Amino acid sequence: MxxxxxxxxxxxxxxxxxxxxxxxxxxxxxxxxxxxxxxxxxxxxxxxxxxxxxxxxxRPLGRYTKELKLKVVLEYLKGNTSYPQLCSKYNISNVSTVYQWVHRYTSGKELTTRSAKPMKNGRKTTKIERIEIAQWIIAHEMDYSGAMDKYNVSYGQVYMWTKKYKNGGEDALVDRRGKGKSIHDQLTSEEKRDLEVKRLKARIEHLSTENAVLKKLEELERMDALHNTSTKPSKH
Known part of the structure; x- marks a missing residue:
């Protein structure tokens, strides 16, 4: 791997x-x-x-200035530039980072220079929590930072859980330190259904947000087109 x-x-x-x-x-x-x-x-x-x-x-996480964020967002809104291209051009670590900036800007929120936060300490979690968190991260296109804030866990935890889940599925997230495999490690049918519902909700939430951004961009493009039309000099 x-x-x-x-x-x-x-x-x-x-x-x-x-x-x-x-x-x-x-x-x-x-x-x-x-x-x-x-x-x-x-x-x-x-x-x-x-x-x-x-x-x-x-580039360490959280080292992007307000000026850089605005520059990247405006370049994206002009069109003809994709998220991956912007990541490559400006050495941005994750596509989802640019997406979040665009969403924040088009939602009318201010782009700020976020100082590096102290690393969160890990906390004890259940197998079900670990599965839910890994599924949420995957549904949100590997948004580790978002998962850290949402579930109050550390980067090391979310990274490792997601990696294990992608490689070995649910069973890979069982904490077997000092003990062997137990029948109690198995999820019940109800627990599996609950996790699937949460996974689908997370994906729908992400896609809905993405769709809202696209609609906002279309609105901005229409406004720009109308502005350009109205400012053209009339022919005599």
Missing amino acids: GRNGSRYTIAEKLYYIGLVNQGEVNYNSIQRIYGITRNQVNQWIERYKAQGITGLKH
Whole structure:
């Protein structure tokens, strides 16, 4: 399995970029041999083209200024630029980060420079909680930060739970420290139904928010088009 993008060294990123650019391997081979996804390698390539070595450096979470956020949002609203392209151009760690900025701006809320928060301490959780949190993160396109705030858990916890859930499913989230597998580790039918309902609700919530942003963008585009039409000089 591949690692999280920020866990690769700059030398490793340059190596994989070179393999693709020199035509020695294609994206599918990279994923099959090294376990790195096409999107990950492509993101490195785009960042390297735009910023050189600087684009391959990891940016700590919560280090984006208000000015940068506004610049990125306005560039997106102009059109012809996707979230992944903006992430590559400005070395932003996650597509969902840009999405949240756009949603906040189009909802009339102020973009602020968020100072780095102290890391949350982990807390004890049940298996059901861990499954629910992992499902919520996946439904919200890997929004670890949102899950930390919503469920009051640490980054290390949500990252590990999601990774385990994606690789091994529900059983991978059983806490077996100091004990063997027990029949009590199994979820009841009712618990499974409740988790499925929460998973679907989380996905619907995310898609509804995304749809609201798209509608707001369409409204802004119509207003812009009307403004341009009204300001055109009349012909005599």
